[in-house]
Structures are given as structure tokens and as C-alpha cells.
Amino acid sequence: MTLLAETVPPTARFRAYGPRHIDDIAVRYGLSAEIAGTIRALARVLPFRVNEYVLEELVDWSNVPADPIFQLVFPQRGMLPLADELRLASPEPSFIHRIRAGLNPHPSGQLRNVPIVDGRELPGIQHKYAETVLYFPSHGQTCHSYCAYCFRWAQFVGDTDLRFAAPDPADLVAYLRTRPAVSDVLLTGGDPMVMSSDRLRAHVEPLLGVTSVETVRIGTRSVAYWPYRFTTDQDADDVLRLFDQVIAAGRTLAVMAHFAHPRELATDEAQRALARIRSTGAIVYCQAPLVAHVNDDAGTWSELWRRELAAGAVPYYMFVERDTGPHDYFKVPLARAVEIFQAAYRTLPGLARTVRGPVMSATAGKVVIDGVTDGFFQLRMLQARDPALVGRPFRAAYSPSACWLDELHMDCTTPADIAEGITG
Ligand code: SF4
Numbered sequence: 001m002t003l004l005a006e007t008v009p010p011t012a013r014f015r016a017y018g019p020r021h022i023d024d025i026a027v028r029y030g031l032s033a034e035i036a037g038t039i040r041a042l043a044r045v046l047p048f049r050v051n052e053y054v055l056e057e058l059v060d061w062s063n064v065p066a067d068p069i070f071q072l073v074f075p076q077r078g079m080l081p082l083a084d085e086l087r088l089a090s091p092e093p094s095f096i097h098r099i100r101a102g103l104n105p106h107p108s109g110q111l112r113n114v115p116i117v118d119g120r121e122l123p124g125i126q127h128k129y130a131e132t133v134l135y136f137p138s139h140g141q142t143c144h145s146y147c148a149y150c151f152r153w154a155q156f157v158g159d160t161d162l163r164f165a166a167p168d169p170a171d172l173v174a175y176l177r178t179r180p181a182v183s184d185v186l187l188t189g190g191d192p193m194v195m196s197s198d199r200l201r202a203h204v205e206p207l208l209g210v211t212s213v214e215t216v217r218i219g220t221r222s223v224a225y226w227p228y229r230f231t232t233d234q235d236a237d238d239v240l241r242l243f244d245q246v247i248a249a250g251r252t253l254a255v256m257a258h259f260a261h262p263r264e265l266a267t268d269e270a271q272r273a274l275a276r277i278r279s280t281g282a283i284v285y286c287q288a289p290l291v292a293h294v295n296d297d298a299g300t301w302s303e304l305w306r307r308e309l310a311a312g313a314v315p316y317y318m319f320v321e322r323d324t325g326p327h328d329y330f331k332v333p334l335a336r337a338v339e340i341f342q343a344a345y346r347t348l349p350g351l352a353r354t355v356r357g358p359v360m361s362a363t364a365g366k367v368v369i370d371g372v373t374d375g376f377f378q379l380r381m382l383q384a385r386d387p388a389l390v391g392r393p394f395r396a397a398y399s400p401s402a403c404w405l406d407e408l409h410m411d412c413t414t415p416a417d418i419a420e421g422i423t424g
Helices: 019-029 033-042 052-058 068-073 082-087 093-101 170-177 197-209 236-248 268-279 298-310 334-346 416-423
Strands: 125-129 132-135 184-187 215-220 252-258 283-290 314-320 356-361 365-373 376-384 393-397
Touching (some): 019 033, 033 082, 052 068, 125 170, 184 197, 197 236, 236 252, 283 298, 298 314, 298 334, 314 334, 334 365, 376 416
Parallel strands (some): 132 184, 184 215, 252 283
Antiparallel strands (some): 125 132, 356 365, 376 393
């Protein structure tokens, strides 16, 4: 008897499949022994989780292994050096630990963003930009499925030293009361929408008592990975009531939805989920990284942004993949990223040109590449740890192969404070 459910019924109860289900998945979908062996080995290091909806509704099994959803959810050969993959067939724990430590678990200086109050680090909180605080509720530090390119993969590997997590919002609320400049709180993870509505309420409601908080953002990939969260899950209606409550309290509720491929918006269930979310008055902003093997062509992004707009959502960010996890497998050179962004952008109706990109979420802040002229990347600080840097342009020598900010050579005209910010 298989460990997997038979199919995905419309009123499915969520159930996560992890490494111990790989053999069953391989049998059900006819994966070769070699592919299954690679997934099994790499899943010892990289987080692996999938569910019935992703397996049945999103992956195109007739196109495996090239299928983009298969690529983004299942560990693949090439994500780690082959010698490591082979050794992972029966590894000692210290080897797994060593590989993870070498995968840059906290990119872009995230550890520097943890506030320290009275000599104590506040767990599960990051404060990088003046107006926005990130909050990691401890029960929201998993996802309905995992993306192999995730820059937060360290949240999922069971190593508490690598994990951001707050047990309750007490520290956050106390912190916010002393920081009236903070208008936005982003609940993030993992995915806060894995929490029951009661748990989610316990983390959100206290924020409504802080008058300076104007916008509650929820970072989620649940519409793509488990849209039933907003439609037929037992507490789906209660989730929407909570959204209503936030808006009735005079706050903006922004659902920061992660869609990496247009197929994720093509199902009836995803469309129903978006319609229900929007019916509360919440605004849906869409963002995703540009990753090789998944969405590294202009046609895919054009279709993605058009589908988002058609669903009443706002195309927001195309990110450059961060230097973490299996970065070498997913990275796209900045030169190519600009080409893809611009080619896709040109096809859009004006209302979809809300999207910004390609954007590097770097230690100093968010750097957008506005284009290439005269042998230079034209760069601009979209957001910055130091507000004085926001909106300011600078440039770096064009490189056909650079994949991240630290691989670029800044022009000598770069203002000193920007140069210091991006190298600091
Ligand atoms: S849904 Fe987001 S947090 Fe979860 S694995 Fe994917 S990228 Fe990471």
C-alpha cells in the first residue's frame, strides 16, 4: 500500500510529503532509479517537501526532469558537487553539517538585522529598513512545499542555531511601541499561512493595538502551493475573517505572494484563492526570483505578470537569486537577467509595469539594475538600510558573467557613501 494519498480531492486535507516518501513518489510517477537516488541523497542536505496539489496539479510529469515545477521543488543532480552527492548516499552527520555550513545559510547579512534591546537579541525579528520590520512567527517556519532555490532554507533543516523564530509577538509589540517610524510589519518565514487561523490571529491581532503600524504584510507562497488554504481548508473562512478584521481596523493588508511560474496561476483553485483574498480588500503583490531551469526566459515572465494582472494582483518584484544554497545551479548572470526583464517588460500593458527588476536584495539594501549603457550596468538603490541612499543611481562596469553585486567593479564616480554601503 502506498504512503501517498490517492489523488487530490477538492476538499483535501493538507499533508506534507518529505524524504521518506521519495520512493512512493518515484513509483507513482515512474521516476528512474537514478533520479530517485539523486533526490534521496540531496534531500539529506537540502530541504525537501511537497504535497498532493503540487504533485497532481502543478508538475508536468510528461516533461520530467526538465519540467520547471519539478526543477523548483525536487533536488536535482548538479545542485551539489557530484562527489558530495555520492557521499550523501550514506553520510555521517558531520558531513551533512559541513555541506550546509558551506552553503551560506544567512545571505545578505541577515544576522546583522536582528535588533538588540538591553543587551538581548530579539528572536524572530529583523529590522533592516527604517519603516519595515520582519517577523518570523515560530509556527510559521515551514511551507506547504519547499523551493529548492529558497534563500531561507536554513529555517527548515531542523538546526535551531540557523533558525529565526519568535514564540509569540510580545517582543515585537514592545519593540514597535518604541519605534513609531515602523509603519509596516511583514510576517514571513517559511510561510505564515501554514499556521492555523487561530495561531495566525494570535500573531496578527496584537499588531492592531500598535497605532503606528499601518500595513500588515504576509509573505506567502500558499496560493501557488496550497490554494485550498483560502478556499476549502477547514478554517479558510476564518482566515478571511481575520483579513477582514485587519482591514476593518483601518490597516492595509498586503499579501506578498510568491509566484515563480505562470502555471501556478493557471489552476481554478489558485484563481478562486486569489478572488477570495481580494474580496476581503487585501492587496496582492507578486514577487519571485529569476532562476535558471525554472523561469529564465522573457516569455515566461511576460505570461506570469499578465496572469497576475488579470487576477487583480500587482506585479511587484523580479529578484536576482541570492548567493545561498544551490546557487550555482540556479544563478542567472546579471547581464542575462536585465535582458530577460526588459524583453518581458516591453510586452506588458502599462498597468503591469508596476514590476521592478532585476533586483538584488543585498546587505546594504535593494539594488535594481535599470539597464546597460556605454559598457556599464546602470544601478539604483531602491531601498536601503541607510535612507540617505534610497533612490540614488550609480554604475558598475558591465560584466557578461557576474551574478551578484560583489562580483561587479563599481565605477570611480560611485559616491563614497554608496560604495561604502554596498561593500560594508
Ligand atoms: S515558499 Fe518561500 S520560504 Fe518557503 S521554500 Fe519557497 S522560497 Fe522558501
